[in-house]
Amino acid sequence: MKKNKHKKILSALLIAITLTVGIILGLWQVKPPRLDESSPDYPVYQRMMSNIERLASEPHPSGSAEIERVRAELIAEIKAMGLTPIVEDVSFTPSELAEIFLWIDGASSVEQWWFWHEEWVRERHNIHSADDWFEYMVKHQGADTLQNILVKLDAPNTDRGIMFVAHYDSVPNAPGAADAMVGVCALLEVMRAHAQNGALKNDIYFLLTDGEENGLLGAKKFVEAHPELKDKIDMVVNLEARGNRGGLILFETSPKSYNQMKTVVRSGAKPIGTSWAAEIYAMMPNWTDFTVFLNHGYQGVNFAAIEGVEHYHMPTDNYENLDRNTAWQYLQTTLALTDYAANHSLDGLREPSQDAVYFPLLPGVLVLMTAWVSHIICAVSCVLTLIFGWIQIKQRRLKISFTTVLMGLLLLLSIGSAIWFAAGAYLFYIPLLAMTVTLFMKKWTITHIAAKMVSGIITLLLWVPVVFLLWVSMVQPMML
């Protein structure tokens, strides 16, 4: 009796330790690395921050006087590196703009679009026809004065390469320090790092787009105007923001992203991302410049900071509120990717690839595998569980308990998700595998206790980012 009581207390204590460790480590996985003032990159970071302070001091929407200042300063900064920026004028006619609004809102005709928006437009702007409205929008949003800035660092022995993209316009009421000046200024620094590199292994393109906030206008015209780049760009890396703090999340990829993800991991960029989130994101109607590249068949990855959504498109998206660790991660990520592209061949990057399954497991570690490897581990987990169950039945020891019900559920969810949602199946079969392994062990030995705690912690490492990312990306925005 007394022994049982001791066991209960010990169990409760071990569960508490497991939960604490698992939740802390789980949350740590989605945090940005700490700004390191002793790093050789620290002076680079300081220059990036002072550029953000200067360039994102005021809102700078497309067509404004402020964006002209920002553009002039960006161009001057690039020229001071000894580089020649290519500034491309972009202009939209009212009917082209209409086409984009229809696309974004999913309307099938101008009439339908106008039917949805007529009342609002009449009341707010006293404009009475769709034609007048799109004409007004062209002028009002500066859609006839957009300018993309392109910089190409030329590699001597190849005409293929990688392209980094960030938009330098903001919404009319936000200085846009995070959205997306931190991305733009990180790109300025990696540009500077390789500006005079004569031994690049790949061309490195930097595209600073205008009009992103008005319907991805700059990116759209750029991609349409440069069909020749389609076969030359092996990877597009877009930098966005939907908040101004937290880890830099790799939240979107092109389809069959295994090769792209392998490159990101090999670069040492330490991305934070999960394949299930990317899959869910892909199902939702969301728009960034990256969407335009995806629609034209480019491959690549899309990054954004997503914590601090209360500052998104708000006057508080300013230099002061931009989290320093987050800014540091933008810089570290772009530096790692550019250094990799500068020094390694990207041959084979665009060859037919496979679906990728990836997730964080411990801070700074990303597990990456092909969907096939994931299926094999899933099968092993399920078979082991079934063997265990069969042994129990043969020995007439199978009891209906919390553990057996949970395992049965995990078994079904593993199989179901492997079939219908491969990107997220790991959330079920890894805990199942961990639980099954502990069941084969002798109870209440040190190994058994340790294995149970480790399996609990692993489960939390997998699930805490799921809950956290859903909270930050879906629940929090609804509460604002």
Ligand SMILES: [Zn+2]
């Ligand atoms: Zn943005």
